[in-house]
Amino acid sequence: MDRIRIYILLICYLIYTDLCQAIKYALVVGIGDYPVENGWKPINGDNDIPLVRDILYTNGFSNINIHELQNAEATASAIRQAFDKLINSVQEGDLIYIHFSGHGQQVTDLNGDEEDGWDEAWIPFDAQKTYFEGIYEGQNHILDDDINKYLYQLRQSIGDAGKIIVVADACHSGDGWRSEEQEALVIRGVADKFILPFEVQPYTNHEEYINWIYISACKSYQSNYEYNGVGSLTYALYQQKEKLTEITCEQLNASIKSVLNKIIPYPQSPMIETNAVINKIPLL
Numbered sequence: 001m002d003r004i005r006i007y008i009l010l011i012c013y014l015i016y017t018d019l020c021q022a023i024k025y026a027l028v029v030g031i032g033d034y035p036v037e038n039g040w041k042p043i044n045g046d047n048d049i050p051l052v053r054d055i056l057y058t059n060g061f062s063n064i065n066i067h068e069l070q071n072a073e074a075t076a077s078a079i080r081q082a083f084d085k086l087i088n089s090v091q092e093g094d095l096i097y098i099h100f101s102g103h104g105q106q107v108t109d110l111n112g113d114e115e116d117g118w119d120e121a122w123i124p125f126d127a128q129k130t131y132f133e134g135i136y137e138g139q140n141h142i143l144d145d146d147i148n149k150y151l152y153q154l155r156q157s158i159g160d161a162g163k164i165i166v167v168a169d170a171c172h173s174g175d176g177w178r179s180e181e182q183e184a185l186v187i188r189g190v191a192d193k194f195i196l197p198f199e200v201q202p203y204t205n206h207e208e209y210i211n212w213i214y215i216s217a218c219k220s221y222q223s224n225y226e227y228n229g230v231g232s233l234t235y236a237l238y239q240q241k242e243k244l245t246e247i248t249c250e251q252l253n254a255s256i257k258s259v260l261n262k263i264i265p266y267p268q269s270p271m272i273e274t275n276a277v278i279n280k281i282p283l284l
Contacts, residue, residue, distance in 0.1 A: 022093040022162070024059075024284075026066045027082050028052050031102035031125050033071045039129030043188050044226055045101035046070050048169060048234040052099050055241045059284045061097070074102070076124040076140035083150040093161040095284065096154055101231050104170030105129070106220065107141055107194040112201035118193065120144045120220055122170060131195060138194060151212050164212035165283060169231035171217060171224030185264070186226040188217075213249055213283065214273040215256075227263045233270055236260055244284045249274055252283055 030049040034040035049070055056066055067082050090096060103123035109116075120143070121127075127140040147166070154164055171189035217224040217233035227235050236259035237244075240252060247255070253272040260268055272279070 022095055023065060023091070024056075024061045024095045024097070025086060025090055026052075026056050026061055026097040026099070027069075027086060028056075028066065028099045029069045029074045029079060029082075029102065029122075030099075031071055031074050031123070034103065034123075034125065038127065040103055040123070040190075043103065043186050044229045045103075045169070045188065045231065047229050048099075048101035048231045051230060051234050051238045052101075055238060055244070056097065058241045059244055072125055074124055075126045076142060079122075079124055079142060080146075083154075087150070087153045087157055090154065090157045090162070092157075092159045094158045095163045095165075096158065097165045097167075097284070099167045099169070099234075101169040101234060102188065104168070104189045104224070105141070105192075105194050107138060107143060108196040108198070108200060110196065110198055110200060111145065113145070116220070117200060118220070121194070122147070122168070129190060129192060129194070131197070133197070138196060141194060155211050160211075163278075163284075165215070166212060167215045167233065167237065169217050169224065169233040171222065185266075186229075188224045188226065188231065210273060210275050211278075212274065213278060216271050216273070218268045218270060222268055223266065225264050225266060225268060232260055232264055232268065235263070236270070245282050247283070248281060249279045249283055 028049055030046040030052075032044045032046035033042055049068060053066065053068075067085070069078055069082060086096060100122050105121050105123055106118040107121045109119045121141040124140055124142060128136040131137060151164060151166070155162070158164070169188070171187065215233065217231065225232055233256065236256040239259055240247070240255055244252070249272050253270070256270045260270055
């Protein structure tokens with residue numbers, strides 16, 4: 001009888017321990033075949049998805065917890081719903097990886113939180129490039145303000161013990177194009193800004209404590225170039241996929257810059273934004 005009790009207690013302990021382990025979740029968005037009628041030219045954002053998937057599998061992510069949105073699936077509504085699902089699914093201590101590969105664009109900053117007067121936006125499949133009053137007024141652009149709100153909600157769900165990583169393989173300047181000969185470098189983003197005809201609030205310094213890891217392919221005024229049909233940032237991360245649980249964010253940043261300096265012949269400065277504590281720990 002004592003052996004049976006011990007056996008039952010052991011099983012209960014193992015089940016409890018398994019349930020209490022942190023779960024790794026991922027949201028991966030890759031868009032390449034943007035509708036031409038919306039003003040965008042095609043890129044290869046969807047080609048990044050297999051690389052990202054391999055990175056995740058290598059680092060212990062389960063397929064059941066990876067949500068992928070590709071091309072026409074990646075509408076603004078679908079991306080927002082995916083964020084909401086994450087917020088409602090994650091628990092204390094979980095790890096969240098979010099990856100966006102697609103066009104980026106700068107948008108008129110209306111709340112005064114950007115020193116240069118421009119918000120940065122992810123461009124979903126159904127976003128248009130130009131403002132048209134009463135037709136398209138930016139409702140499908142996903143602004144950095146929107147992303148920050150989602151990240152704050154995710155942080156509340158996972159607590160201080162959890163971790164959030166966001167990778168944006170997009171850009172907010174440059175001219176998105178593809179060479180007919182497929183030999184020139186493809187750029188993700190457009191030089192045309194999305195200008196909203198509203199009164200802009202004066203800039204006020206919004207100092208916020210960043211409690212996540214945000215990896216961007218370039219600075220807001222730079223172009224993000226593709227390499228061999230995939231995103232240069234995604235490619236650089238892929239080169240380090242075996243080390244992402246070992247090297248710190250600081251070391252990873254140096255590694256990404258080194259890779260891009262070798263493969264991209266134009267100025268492109270990737271950035272990892274986080275706080276001083278997180279910067280000293282491994283990415284995953």
